[in-house]
Amino acid sequence: MDRHSRDREPFANHWRKAVEEAELAPSASVWSLIAKSLDILKYRHRAQIYGLLAAIAVLITISVSIQSQWLGTDPYSGNFYFSQNGVQNSLNDTSLLIGPRTASDRLYFLDLKEKHANSEHPKLVKKSSLLAMDKKILRLDKKEYQLLDKNSVDKKTIIPILASYPMLFLKKSLIIKKDHLWAGINFGGSSFNPNYEIINAGNMLSAGGLNQGFLTDQEGTLTSLNENMLVGINRKIEVNLGMTIKDRFVLEGGLQYVQTELVQQSNFMIETIFYPTSRPVQNPSVIAENMNKGVQKTQEIAYTNTETELKNRIDFASVPLRAGFIFLDQRLSLRVNAGLVTNFYLGNIHRSLDDPTPLAEFTTSNNSLYRNISFSGQTGMSLGYRLLQNIDVTFEPNYTQSFQSITRSYMGFSSIPNGFGVMAGVRYNFN
């Protein structure tokens, strides 16, 4: 703060010198509040990142999807070879499903005789028995296309022509591919919006919940319940097995370990029992003796309503079962999935925000706040990229919505979580 000019009046300078170096200690609670806020911000920040990644991935997926459809109607898309000798013009009819398609290193031909029987274009002359077949599979590696003699097709004029396959991906009759199996491993996370709601706070006391709903001290002062769950994050690891059915459909099942972390806010009534300071010091045995004689009546009890925030980590084992439809299945693959996820509650741990030591641990039992089994729905778009011959890398943005509260109905509050997430991993294709 050296902004002071020399011409500043002395009074201001005196004050500045007097208080500028002042150091006063704030109360200890300030730092703990800052630390809590930073923790909450950290969670919120992570949740935002997951949301953003999911949104970006959805945009990319949609773009790829639209582009692949657009390419499908492009007369210059696809890869196959065809004689340029007068036949090229007929390709303007984009409804023609003719010509070879490079899939699984095979070429597929349709007989052109009928198509061009009445056309003005020169006809392909049957010179080879190979061409006489309605559908003939030619192996690229055998170079069978060279069997065409020079009269019908000049070899030099065999050049790549780009042709169209409108809505090709729906014409599965032309795609001869074997259904295949894969196994994959995925890692990822998602936001966890608990949608927390108090439904019957009064029952919490009897149900052994976190809070009593209404807290009553000895003087009968009531403090209303203040309990909330903030948006948290999920971390997930998944192994899965999948298979294609009839080329385009997918069935996939797996096993996930899900770790949910969120901040839970609550208020507690703390009862403090103390003895008047004037009480003479006694050895423990005398205190115990006096307590038994009813000396405890001299004790004083104070009640403090304390707002507290706890980290709540909930562990689940989940079994996702998904069905999907393949839109694109080339080096880059794209499919849409939807399915049911069965969540098995494993336990949860409460910790303070600044200390990793568990304050309380809960497991699956009748007293647990959470249902042992709950169900949710999941939908997503899976993008795959063929990295090696049998190995794909995958990236899947998804959205999960619980179908029911993950808490038991009699526990006084409900939580029907949802969230956006991203999974990424590798997939090994067996065939």
Add this chain to the structure above:
Amino acid sequence: MFDSDKFLIKGCKKSKSKAQEALYAKYSKVMYAPALRYVRGIQEAEDILQESFIKVFENIKKFRGDSSLPYWIKRIVVNTALNHQRSKLFLYPMVDIVNLDKLVVNEDVFSEFSHQELIKMIMSLPDGCRIIFNMYAIEGYKHHEIAVKLKISEGTSKSQYSRAKKLLIKMLESKDHVKYG
């Protein structure tokens, strides 16, 4: 290791909680004083301090070292305090601008008071003139700068400062430490 600002900044930029705690421990006392000076109550000052340090940790990645770290933090504290007090800034020009030069206080007077007492005096000033006194006398803003920052006239800033000066001299006078020229 965490003592130097360089390491503190590096740690805070990586959101290391130890570094954040160390930075708070190092500067909270220095920064609490300006937070107190701008408000009337301790609770409000602690709220400002809390909000300021959260801003510091959120924005420390933007800190390039053009100024010193304490100066940067103090600016955040002062701006946070000003934002808190903005709703209270119903300032009107005071008509009784006194001749400030006639009010003289011996510098030695201040050594008779603790920091806490002096800050309490400032805290007890009415909202408007407390803010302007802090900005002019302690932070070193000029009246025209205050006028721009608070969207008031320069005359209002001067008159509010004059009022603060009068009140503070009264407080110092009550202890018989003030001499009038």
